[in-house]
Amino acid sequence: MPSINDYTLKQLGPDEINLVWEWRNADHIRPFMNQDDIIPLDEHIAWVKAVEKDASKVLKLCFYQEKPVGLVSFSRIDSKNHTCEWGFYIGDKSCPAGSGKIMGILALDYIFKEQPMRKVCAQILDFNWKSLSYHRKLGFAEEGRLVRQILRNHKYVDVVLMSLFKEQWEQQSEFLKEEVAGANEGNTDRQQTYRKGQSSFYHS
Numbered sequence: 001m002p003s004i005n006d007y008t009l010k011q012l013g014p015d016e017i018n019l020v021w022e023w024r025n026a027d028h029i030r031p032f033m034n035q036d037d038i039i040p041l042d043e044h045i046a047w048v049k050a051v052e053k054d055a056s057k058v059l060k061l062c063f064y065q066e067k068p069v070g071l072v073s074f075s076r077i078d079s080k081n082h083t084c085e086w087g088f089y090i091g092d093k094s095c096p097a098g099s100g101k102i103m104g105i106l107a108l109d110y111i112f113k114e115q116p117m118r119k120v121c122a123q124i125l126d127f128n129w130k131s132l133s134y135h136r137k138l139g140f141a142e143e144g145r146l147v148r149q150i151l152r153n154h155k156y157v158d159v160v161l162m163s164l165f166k167e168q169w170e171q172q173s174e175f176l177k178e179e180v181a182g183a184n185e186g187n188t189d190r191q192q193t194y195r196k197g198q199s200s201f202y203h204s
Contacts (some may be wrong), residue, residue: 001098001183002064009072009106014059017048017066023071023091032089032128034087034150034159055079060110062103069095072107074120082118084111092127098183104138105176108169118166125150139172140164 012020021044022028034055039047051057056077062070069092077084088107090100093102111117122140140162148156 001095002102003179003184004102004105004177006065007073007099007102007106008063009103009110011060012048012059012071017045019068019091020044020048020061021070023089026091028093029089029091031152032125034123034125038150058111060107062106064095064099066202067095068092069099070103072103074111076121077115077117082113082116083121084117084119085121085123087122098180099155100134101137101176102180104134105173107165108138109173112166112169114144116166120164120169122159122164123125124162125152126160127152132160132162135164138164138176139168141168143169150164168198 018041019042021039024033024039024044027131030038048059051059051073051135056075057075058077060072060074061068070088070090072086072088074084074086085108088100088103090103108120110121122135123141123146124135126132126145141164143161143163145161146159149159
C-alpha cells in the first residue's frame, strides 16, 4: 500500500473537468450511481458550474503524486445541523491498491475537521457490496433502507442508508491510519514500479 503522504485532496480545476466527465460515464462507476444514464458533456459542465456556486456542495479531487485518481463529493451540507451526504469513486483503475481507503481517510478528515460536520450520511445501492463493505470499514453504520427505491436492470433495488458520526470517526481514523502505515512498511518496490509506469496510465 502506498504512503498516505503521497495523496492530497484539491479543488476540481478546469484542466480536470473532462477527466471527471469520463469517470462519471465509465462502466466501472456509472452502474453504481443513483442515476446511471450517460451524461452529456454540456450537462456535466453545467453541473460543475452549479456546484461551484452552491455553498451546500463541495467537490474534491484526490491526487496520487500529482496525478488525479478519484473524486469525492459532499452535498446537502447543513451548517445549522452540521450534517452532510457524501459520495466518491476511484476513476483511475490503475492507481495503487489501497488508494480508495486513503482517499476516504483524507476526505473524512477534511469534512469533520475543516467544515466541520458532526455527521456524514451515505446512500448505497444494496447490490454494491464492495461499497457497503468499504463504508463499514470506515466506521459507517446502517440506519435503514429505502426499500425497492431505484429501478436498475428491470428490477427495483433497495438504497441502504448509512452514517458516521464525528466521535466515531475520531476513533476509527486512528486505527485506519495505523493500518495504512503498517501496510506501507517495506512496500517501496510497488511505489517505484508505479512511478516508472505512471505516464502510461494517464487519462487524456
